[in-house]
Amino acid sequence: MTNIIQKNLIAVAVSAALGTTAYAGEIVINTDTSDPAPKAAFEAVIAGFEAENPDVSVTWNLFDHEGYKSSIRNFLTADAPDLANWYAGNRMLPFVNAGLFASVDDVWEENGLNDSLASAAGSMTIDGHKWGVPYTYYQWGVYYRKDIFADLGIDVPTNWEEFKAAGATLNENGVTPITIGSKYLWTAGGVFDYLNLRTNGYDFHMALTKGEIAWTDDRVRATMANWLELIEADFFLENHAAYSWQEALPPMVRGEAAMYIMGNFAVAPLREAGLTDDQLGFFQFPEITPGIELAEDAPTDTIHLTANAKNPVDAKRFLAYLARADVQTEINATLGQLPINSGSTVADDVFLQAGFEMLSNTNGIAQFFDRDAPAEMAKAGMEGFQEFMVKPDRLEAILERLEKARQRAY
Amino acid sequence: MSSFAKYWKANQVRLAPWVFLTPGIFMFLMYVIFPIFQSASLSLYEWDGLGEKEYVGLRNYVELMDDEAFYTSLKNNVIWLVLYMLAIPGGLFVALFLNQTVRGIRIYKSLFFFPFVISQVVVGLVFTWFYDPSFGLLNVVIQSFGFDPIAVLADERFVTYGIIAAGLWPQTAYCMILYLTGLNAVDPEQIEAARLDNAKGWKMLWYVILPQLKPATFISIVVTVIGALRSFDLVSIMTDGGPWGSSRVLAFYMYEKAFSEYGFRMGYGAAIAVVLLGIMLVYISGVLYKMYRDEKGL
Numbered sequence: 001m002t003n004i005i006q007k008n009l010i011a012v013a014v015s016a017a018l019g020t021t022a023y024a025g026e027i028v029i030n031t032d033t034s035d036p037a038p039k040a041a042f043e044a045v046i047a048g049f050e051a052e053n054p055d056v057s058v059t060w061n062l063f064d065h066e067g068y069k070s071s072i073r074n075f076l077t078a079d080a081p082d083l084a085n086w087y088a089g090n091r092m093l094p095f096v097n098a099g100l101f102a103s104v105d106d107v108w109e110e111n112g113l114n115d116s117l118a119s120a121a122g123s124m125t126i127d128g129h130k131w132g133v134p135y136t137y138y139q140w141g142v143y144y145r146k147d148i149f150a151d152l153g154i155d156v157p158t159n160w161e162e163f164k165a166a167g168a169t170l171n172e173n174g175v176t177p178i179t180i181g182s183k184y185l186w187t188a189g190g191v192f193d194y195l196n197l198r199t200n201g202y203d204f205h206m207a208l209t210k211g212e213i214a215w216t217d218d219r220v221r222a223t224m225a226n227w228l229e230l231i232e233a234d235f236f237l238e239n240h241a242a243y244s245w246q247e248a249l250p251p252m253v254r255g256e257a258a259m260y261i262m263g264n265f266a267v268a269p270l271r272e273a274g275l276t277d278d279q280l281g282f283f284q285f286p287e288i289t290p291g292i293e294l295a296e297d298a299p300t301d302t303i304h305l306t307a308n309a310k311n312p313v314d315a316k317r318f319l320a321y322l323a324r325a326d327v328q329t330e331i332n333a334t335l336g337q338l339p340i341n342s343g344s345t346v347a348d349d350v351f352l353q354a355g356f357e358m359l360s361n362t363n364g365i366a367q368f369f370d371r372d373a374p375a376e377m378a379k380a381g382m383e384g385f386q387e388f389m390v391k392p393d394r395l396e397a398i399l400e401r402l403e404k405a406r407q408r409a410y
Numbered sequence: 411m412s413s414f415a416k417y418w419k420a421n422q423v424r425l426a427p428w429v430f431l432t433p434g435i436f437m438f439l440m441y442v443i444f445p446i447f448q449s450a451s452l453s454l455y456e457w458d459g460l461g462e463k464e465y466v467g468l469r470n471y472v473e474l475m476d477d478e479a480f481y482t483s484l485k486n487n488v489i490w491l492v493l494y495m496l497a498i499p500g501g502l503f504v505a506l507f508l509n510q511t512v513r514g515i516r517i518y519k520s521l522f523f524f525p526f527v528i529s530q531v532v533v534g535l536v537f538t539w540f541y542d543p544s545f546g547l548l549n550v551v552i553q554s555f556g557f558d559p560i561a562v563l564a565d566e567r568f569v570t571y572g573i574i575a576a577g578l579w580p581q582t583a584y585c586m587i588l589y590l591t592g593l594n595a596v597d598p599e600q601i602e603a604a605r606l607d608n609a610k611g612w613k614m615l616w617y618v619i620l621p622q623l624k625p626a627t628f629i630s631i632v633v634t635v636i637g638a639l640r641s642f643d644l645v646s647i648m649t650d651g652g653p654w655g656s657s658r659v660l661a662f663y664m665y666e667k668a669f670s671e672y673g674f675r676m677g678y679g680a681a682i683a684v685v686l687l688g689i690m691l692v693y694i695s696g697v698l699y700k701m702y703r704d705e706k707g708l
Contacts, residue, residue, distance in 0.1 A: 069671050073459055094674075098460040183564075183652060239543040241564035241653035370672070379672035387654035390564070401478070408473075 027314045028059045028081035029303075032068030037268075041334035048330075049321050056314045076100040080308035082315035088123040088134055088300040089367035090209070090374055095304070096126050102305045102312065103129035104319060111320045116341045119359075120300050123367055132304035133319045135328060138264040138337040139355030140190060140297035140368075145258045146281035148175060156281075160198075160226070160288045167235050170258050177235045179257035181243030182389065185382035189369030191261050192223070192385050193297050198288035199223045202295035202364030209372035211410035215402035224388065224395055226288060231392050241390055249273065261285070263299070267351050268336060282354045295364025298355075299371060300340065380405035446687065453680035460674075470681035479655050480682070483663040486570050487639065487689070490659060493574045494581060494638035498630045501585025502623075506615075508586070509593045519590065526583035534647030537576035538563065563649050566656035573644050573657060581637055585630045592626030593619075632697060639690055660686045 033042050039062065046058045061081065063071055072084060076095065086092055095101045108114055108130045114121060120134040149156070149166075152173055157163040167177035182188045196205050200219045207213050208220065230236065237248060237257055246269065251257040253273040260266060270280055284294060303322060309315050321327055325343030332339040333347040338356055346356045359365065370378035384398040418425065453470055455463040474480050508519050525533060540547050541562040549559035562572035596619060604618045620627075642661040645651060651658040651666060658666070660682060666672075668679025 070669060073674070077460065094458060094460060098458075100460065184650060185652070239561035239564045242541075242543055242561045375672040375674065379666075383652075383654045386652065390653065 025055050025311075025314065026057050026059060027083065027311050027318060028061065029083045029085075029318070030061045030063060030068075030072070030075060030081040031085045032063045032065045032072075033085065034062055034065050037335055041331045044334060045322060045327060045331050048327065049318055052321070053314075053317060056317065058318070076306060076308075080306040082306060082309040082311050083303055083318060084306055085301065085303050086132070087367070087371055088120065088132075088302050089371045091367070091371045092131055092302070092304065093126060093374070096131050100307050101131050102307045102309065103131055104133065104305050104316065105130050107133065107305075107316050107319050107323070111323055113323050116325065116343055117323060118342065119365070120340045123300055123365070124302065132302040133323050134300045134302045134340045135322050136332050136335055136337045137298045137300040137340060137359075137365075139359055140194070140261070140263050140285075140299075141355070141358065142283050142285055143252075143260045143262055143266055143270070144281050144283065145252065145255060145275075145279055147279045148255060148258045149281075156283045157286045159286050159290070163286045164229065164233060167230070167233055171234055175255070176237050176251060176257040178230075178259045178261060179237045179248045179251045180240045180261070181237075181245045181248030182240045182386045183242060183244050183247075185379075185386055186368075186370055187245050187248075187262075188385035188389060189378070189382045190263070190297065191227070192381070193366060193369050194261060194285040195227050195288070196220075196223045197295045197297075197364070197366065198285060198292065199226055200289070201292040202366065205295070205366060206364075206372065209366075209369065209377075211374075211377065211406050215399050215406055220399065221395075224399070227388065228392050228395075231389060236389060241386060263297075264337065264351055264355055277350055282351050284358050293364065294362060295366060296359060296362050297368050298338075298359055298365045299368045374409050376409040377402075377405055380409075449680040449683050453677055453684050455677045457676040458674045459676050463677075466677065470678050473678070474681055474685070479658060479663060480660075482656060483658040483660045483682075486657065486659045489570055490574060490577075490638040490641050491635065493571070494577065494634050494641075495631075497578050497581035497585045497634050497637075498627065500578065500582040501587075501630060502589050502627075504582065504586040505589035505593060509590060523583050523587055525580040526587070528580075530580070530643040531647050533576055533580055534644045537572070537579075537644075538648050541572055563657075564653050566653055569649055569653065569657040573641075573648050576648065577637070577641060577644050581634060584633060584637075588626045588630050588633075589623060592623045596622045628700075635693055639686070639693075660689075 029046070031038075031042055033039050042060070042062075046060055050056065050058055072086065072095075075081065076084065077100065080100070086095070092101060108117075108121075113130075113133070117124075117134060120137070121130070124130050124132055124134060144156075148170075152169055152175075154166045154169055155162070157166045170177045180187050180191065193205070196208065199222050200208075204213070204219060208215075208217075213220070237243075237251060240248065245262070245266075248257075248260070249266070249269055250273070252260055253270065253275060267280070284296075287294065303319060305312060305315050305319065322331075323341065325339075325341045328339035328341040329344040329347075332344070336347070336349070336352070338346060338352060338359065346352050366372055369381065373381060380402055384402050388395060388398055454465060454467060456466045456470070457463040504522055508515065508522060512518075539545075541549075543549055543559050543561040543564070548562070553559055560568065562568045600618060600622070601614075604614055609618060640661055641659050642665065645657055645659055645662045646665075649657045651662055664679045664682040664686065667675050667682060673679065
């Protein structure tokens, strides 16, 4: 624990030291993009911005991805940078409520972002104001072993019956239908998102994560009943509670499991592990309740102007630059993700193209369970999902616990 | 001579210790005593670390009394306290075993002490792999006897015991080193006298060796109890409190509520810390009482 406190103190000290040296024409950006691809993407964006705006110099503080989640709270209150990256939806709500993010309605107005970034406008709006600029998102869905499906003569399932039948065929042939590692809980949140979106639709899902619907509601039970069908049909990897999401990849690579309900970031490690595009495929999570519009999970990453920024004028120039179509094309090509700007082009990658096509045809985009629901509810919920996947007979107790958490959290 | 210098001269012996103690006392007050009161007062507030603090009286404690996760953590803490004590006989056994003059004994001693030197994080990772249901050594052995593999860390029945076993590895080494130094101080003449009286084996250990090891045993108990109560790193590394929170201990639960990604309920975390402090106080006052009695001359 002392370690974490120390880390925070260092983060505060660093941002304090850097912050006090800021002068007009300099902006400070804090990001958590410490993984290789995001880091390279931000390097390029900042270099591009500085080349176009020689009067502004950018100071960029790079934080460790996990440590950032607690250090952002410190540097926003202690000595704020001008810009900081974060996530859309309910995740930014605490900072908006605490008055630490500034609204950027004028950036949206002046640069026509209400049109070009329209798809993410909803998730950036709180109390009728825009609180940042989204620059990337990625699809969730089912990644599957094309070659195994072909060998066993399984077609890509488009509805619930076909999905269950596909799983049954896989099980008969000794292949686990779905691999998952639920040690860190959020993967189970993804499965719930899709089952609930498909069983009850987007509006219900959003109302549930906003705390407007009781967890003991019959419609939630219907979702859990569908989940139970999969659990009883041995759909999920055995002992998944012992694995992280990365540790659940090898069974898929070895061909012992055929599907993975995941975000697009799973493609890179699967390719590195040796799967070619002939072996690895993607399909949209199949329909469950006929007639319900297919909504998707597509978490959006964002950059925010801080309320205590020293140089908001130049910071807004940076936001406008980042929102531009050509800049988003470039940054997302490096990230391996999808641009928000409707004028951008999607990189020439089979999974990105598939995701882009899917998301262009949907009207409902959810952020993800732990971004749509407030932190406390998200934690209780995902823990309950993990427990349900191992001990489905405890459904009643779990739902009651979640209902108790809901009444506390909202 | 000024009056201050005179006063100093007259009371130098009485004052000097306090002058030397001042920095230590200041640090202790600043970094130990003051934060204790600070968290106690924080536990009466609802605070997310960002906005305004809201005074809620004892509501955090009332909620704690009705919190399943709190009782799970409390129960696990008790299991930790009890089972962690196995490190003491374990350490004694290894120390007795290693307390001989054989060629290269220093190397063996170092090897047995090794788990205490490496980081708890590494111990946690090693045991996570050891327990891994698909390739872990434990399950390879179990399967070779024809049983089904056990996912120790994914099963709420075994998970706490699995983590304690991992914790016992370095803790036994710690107790071993305490006993080894204790054994060096055992009086050879007493052993010789006991031999003449025909004492050997268990009797020798129980009536002659162990009483002389009493100080080492006392220190072992102290460090083991403290180790059990602050068990945090292993839980965090091996299971992250899971599956579904069944391996949490109080220290970890407090961290989760106050500092983790889904936490930032500072008041609630502080309330858990206060309860943990209460448990430690019971134990610490016991230790202090015993030390006080010992110093008075039994």
